[in-house]
Amino acid sequence: MSSKADSALKAVINASELVTAHALKPKTGEALSDLGIIKNGAVVYQGDSIVDVGTTEEMLQKYQPSSLIDAGGRVVMPGFVDPHTHLVHMGSRHEEYECKIAGKSYADLHKIGGIRYTVAMTRAGTEEELFVKAMGDLDTMLIYGTTTVEAKSGYGLSKESELKLLRVASRLNKKHPIDVVSTFLGAHTVPEEFKDNKAGYVKLVHEMLVEAAPLAEFCDVWCDALGFTVDECREILADAKKLGLKLKLHVEQTGWTGGGELAGEVGAVSADHLDFLSAGGITSMRSGGVVGILLPGVTYHLMEFKKEIAVKAMIDGGMAVALATDYNPGTCRTQSMQAILETACRLYRMTYAQAINAATINAAFALERGDSVGSLAAGKRADIVIFNCTEHGVMINNFGINHVRTVIKNGAVVVDDGRLSRVN
Numbered sequence: 001m002s003s004k005a006d007s008a009l010k011a012v013i014n015a016s017e018l019v020t021a022h023a024l025k026p027k028t029g030e031a032l033s034d035l036g037i038i039k040n041g042a043v044v045y046q047g048d049s050i051v052d053v054g055t056t057e058e059m060l061q062k063y064q065p066s067s068l069i070d071a072g073g074r075v076v077m078p079g080f081v082d083p084h085t086h087l088v089h090m091g092s093r094h095e096e097y098e099c100k101i102a103g104k105s106y107a108d109l110h111k112i113g114g115i116r117y118t119v120a121m122t123r124a125g126t127e128e129e130l131f132v133k134a135m136g137d138l139d140t141m142l143i144y145g146t147t148t149v150e151a152k153s154g155y156g157l158s159k160e161s162e163l164k165l166l167r168v169a170s171r172l173n174k175k176h177p178i179d180v181v182s183t184f185l186g187a188h189t190v191p192e193e194f195k196d197n198k199a200g201y202v203k204l205v206h207e208m209l210v211e212a213a214p215l216a217e218f219c220d221v222w223c224d225a226l227g228f229t230v231d232e233c234r235e236i237l238a239d240a241k242k243l244g245l246k247l248k249l250h251v252e253q254t255g256w257t258g259g260g261e262l263a264g265e266v267g268a269v270s271a272d273h274l275d276f277l278s279a280g281g282i283t284s285m286r287s288g289g290v291v292g293i294l295l296p297g298v299t300y301h302l303m304e305f306k307k308e309i310a311v312k313a314m315i316d317g318g319m320a321v322a323l324a325t326d327y328n329p330g331t332c333r334t335q336s337m338q339a340i341l342e343t344a345c346r347l348y349r350m351t352y353a354q355a356i357n358a359a360t361i362n363a364a365f366a367l368e369r370g371d372s373v374g375s376l377a378a379g380k381r382a383d384i385v386i387f388n389c390t391e392h393g394v395m396i397n398n399f400g401i402n403h404v405r406t407v408i409k410n411g412a413v414v415v416d417d418g419r420l421s422r423v424n
């Protein structure tokens with residue numbers, strides 16, 4: 001730590017529940033229900049790192065922090081990790097959504113606009129316009145308690161535009177308090193100009209990978225009847241792996257294609273959506289150590305409850321599950337992880353504890369950051385949220401409002417009394 005202020009010991013004390021959510025590997029089965037709560041807890045931190053956690057009494061006996069934040073009997077948790085978003089884009093599709101309310105399906109909308117509409121808007125946007133819009137979205141995420149977020153490209157679908165989106169994500173990571181993890185999603189959909197030449201576009205994705213790889217940490221593909229086949233995805237992911245990228249997949253969203261099985265086979269870090277995941281997919285993902293990212297906001301927003309999503313079978317089957325917003329203009333327009341927890345408990349019947357673990361420690365593992373964020377423990381980043389409630393379940397039961405009071409990111413207060421307190 002360079003400055004004097006940074007080297008000072010600080011602490012958040014008097015948490016009615018200090019939800020540590022700590023684990024050394026993704027929580028599965030019974031462990032997913034254990035939040036590691038310390039009653040009347042405190043967290044001591046120095047600079048951007050946590051030094052210790054325990055009861056307030058223990059921590060104040062052991063340390064003499066020079067600055068204290070009194071949680072005043074409220075819930076304190078790790079910042080949310082949102083491991084699946086399409087953060088960088090232009091335009092809104094709220095008008096298209098009204099057509100959907102009137103009865104059109106996602107597949108119908110995909111034909112008349114959908115992703116391609118956002119692609120046209122995003123290609124037309126300058127880097128500065130994309131940056132300013134995404135900064136505003138990140139501010140909203142921060143106010144709602146998110147401190148780490150993944151951001152995919154995939155609305156450019158040309159070499160120039162995809163690289164533009166990755167450069168914007170990298171600038172966001174440097175400029176905004178939220179950590180932004182970058183993913184290349186060239187294989188999001190086939191752009192208009194390749195609509196009669198899918199093979200030509202797949203070839204272009206392979207070519208784009210070379211220049212995208214230095215700007216991204218992950219490579220993602222949309223493995224779906226509306227996107228790319230299992231074989232196309234396998235080849236793109238194999239190339240990505242050779243270039244040093246870690247792997248993610250969108251799978252089994254609009255129907256079963258075998259993407260869950262592929263995720264286990266290729267050793268992906270995560271496979272996301274999972275609405276139509278098969279029993280074989282659960283086995284493959286569990287044995288491959290793949291975290292399944294559930295996106296209940298999409299299920300809710302698209303209003304297509306064709307089938308009960310097998311979340312219980314995934315958890316009982318020993319698969320690790322995480323939660324994310326999938327924030328994007330078409331299929332899930334919310335920046336709020338609190339909204340996602342509320343939806344997961346109602347639509348998927350996850351318990352409060354399962355949802356919170358899935359949105360913190362397991363979400364961190366879904367980005368290969370389980371050793372640095374997602375829980376409150378010594379050595380981890382001081383990403384701490386104080387909620388305006390005395391029990392964690394209230395945050396999910398009392399839905400549709402923002403319960404966040406204070407957000408501490410890397411040891412600095414960035415949201416105070418529900419408002420942004422940082423200076424850009």
Ligand SMILES: [Zn+2]
Nearest residue numbers: 084086250326
């Ligand atoms: Zn997505």
